[in-house]
Amino acid sequence: MSRTTFISSMALLLLVLSLSACGGKPDTVAPAPAEEAGHDEAGHSHEEGEEEAESTTIKAAMAQQAGIVSAPVQAGTIADEHEVQGLLTPVDGRVAQVMARFPGPIRTLRANVGDRVRAGQPLASIDSNLSLSTYSVSAPISGVVLSRQAQVGAVAGEGTPLFEIGDLSELWVDLHIFGADTQHITAGVPVTVTRMTDGVSQGTTLERVLPGTATASQSTIARASVRNDDGLWRPGAAVKARIVVAMQPADMVVPLSALQTLEGREVVFVRDGDKYTARPVTLGARDATKVEVKQGLRVGEQVVVEQSYVVKADIGKAGAAHEH
Numbered sequence: 314m315s316r317t318t319f320i321s322s323m324a325l326l327l328l329v330l331s332l333s334a335c336g337g338k339p340d341t342v343a344p345a346p347a348e349e350a351g352h353d354e355a356g357h358s359h360e361e362g363e364e365e366a367e368s369t370t371i372k373a374a375m376a377q378q379a380g381i382v383s384a385p386v387q388a389g390t391i392a393d394e395h396e397v398q399g400l401l402t403p404v405d406g407r408v409a410q411v412m413a414r415f416p417g418p419i420r421t422l423r424a425n426v427g428d429r430v431r432a433g434q435p436l437a438s439i440d441s442n443l444s445l446s447t448y449s450v451s452a453p454i455s456g457v458v459l460s461r462q463a464q465v466g467a468v469a470g471e472g473t474p475l476f477e478i479g480d481l482s483e484l485w486v487d488l489h490i491f492g493a494d495t496q497h498i499t500a501g502v503p504v505t506v507t508r509m510t511d512g513v514s515q516g517t518t519l520e521r522v523l524p525g526t527a528t529a530s531q532s533t534i535a536r537a538s539v540r541n542d543d544g545l546w547r548p549g550a551a552v553k554a555r556i557v558v559a560m561q562p563a564d565m566v567v568p569l570s571a572l573q574t575l576e577g578r579e580v581v582f583v584r585d586g587d588k589y590t591a592r593p594v595t596l597g598a599r600d601a602t603k604v605e606v607k608q609g610l611r612v613g614e615q616v617v618v619e620q621s622y623v624v625k626a627d628i629g630k631a632g633a634a635h636e637h
């Protein structure tokens with residue numbers, strides 16, 4: 314008996330609505346132990362080549378409405394990715410102290426912590442005890458006032474720091490890498506840095522792996538730079554980063570969103586016209602977005618790559634109604 318079922322548009326719509334009501338997230342796919350072919354407590358079998366596969370039929374218009382998208386299986390690459398954490402710091406040499414040149418009482422201070430200042434902009438005036446005239450102290454570089462270390466009326470000594478200014482238009486990202494990864498991760502590889510605060514990401518390149526190991530954490534620092542166009546990359550803030558070390562080619566690759574588990578096996582849904590059939594697959598390497606398929610598919614077959622859980626739920630529904 315065929316397990317193929319036709320379901321009405323309304324039924325699928327209700328299915329989609331009920332799934333989205335409880336989060337609508339696809340199942341977390343964990344490597345499942347391969348089940349013996351032919352075994353099933355309900356009595357139907359999974360033998361290869363058997364016609365009686367687990368399938369359902371969804372008309373194209375309904376599939377579109379439910380957001381079900383399929384794409385051909387293709388060759389691709391699987392990235393060797395490392396998820397690491399790190400810290401934003403100002404770039405060395407881009408922080409400047411604003412100093413009093415001559416000793417004397419501070420008459421005015423014209424900037425506060427957080428202010429953006431331009432190179433040459435006057436930041437303080439000081440009554441010089443030497444010349445008995447007032448002189449102006451200006452910003453040596455453009456940047457943001459990181460700290461203000463003096464009070465109006467206080468007497469500045471020669472070389473007293475008044476402000477610290479940082480050019481934060483670019484920041485270093487110091488990433489912590491551990492153990493054998495320090496041999497593995499080298500300069501020049503792509504890095505995606507993500508802010509913890511709002512999840513905004515930026516692509517950059519690993520510039521160097523610093524010599525030596527921090528004794529406390531036993532980590533090695535791998536350094537990249539990020540542009541700080543929006544000013545929201547803040548020195549001292551923690552970030553996470555994904556370092557892509559290598560890409561390995563694979564004959565067949567599907568997005569992780571294509572994977573579902575059905576009766577304990579990892580499957581994808583192969584579309585033939587309006588018919589969707591669960592196909593057990595043997596998986597290889599995976600990265601953050603995709604997985605290598607070693608067995609179970611052929612290049613060019615149409616596989617559901619979006620909303621695969623809707624197809625799974627539909628097959629499950631058909632199975633529940635099915636008499637054995």
Ligand SMILES: [Zn+2]
Nearest residue numbers: 393394497558
């Ligand atoms: Zn690796």
